[in-house]
Each structure stands twice: as structure tokens, then as C-alpha cells.
Amino acid sequence: MARGGGMSEELKSCPFCGGESEVIKGHERATSREMRLFYRVFCRACQVRQLFHRSRKSAITAWNTRAGEENG
Ligand SMILES: [Zn+2]
Secondary structure: OOOOOOOOOOOOOOOOOOOOEEEEEEEEEOOOOOEEEEEEEEEOOOOOEOOOEOOHHHHHHHHHHOOOOOOO
């Protein structure tokens, strides 16, 4: 039997090097007093990183459609 319809959050490997990618979770400073959660995907092999995303799903979707959003 095939996988049961759960293709919502499948993380693809790195489009640049084919290496293993991973979602990491962290915090950014929203205001001087508030920290906000963010998610980003990065490649363990070539260290390509995403910009911050508000949700895990958003990060994965962005990675799968267009990895390497890194600016600078
Ligand atoms: Zn890579």
C-alpha cells in the first residue's frame, strides 16, 4: 500500500547539491521584549539556508518550490 495521502509536509533534498536538508526552529526578536518563533530549512551538506518562515509548513513549501532564498 502506498503512503496514505500525506504529502503535505514532505521535505525535499537540497536542489543545489542533493544533500540532506533539515527544518530548524528558532526565535527571532520581534520587538524589544518579544521573541517570535520561526522556521527555516537548511542543507547540511552545502549550508544553503532559507529566510525565516512563520510556520513549518510554509518553510517546507518554500524549500520544495524554490530553495535558496538566501540574500547575501
Ligand atoms: Zn545542499
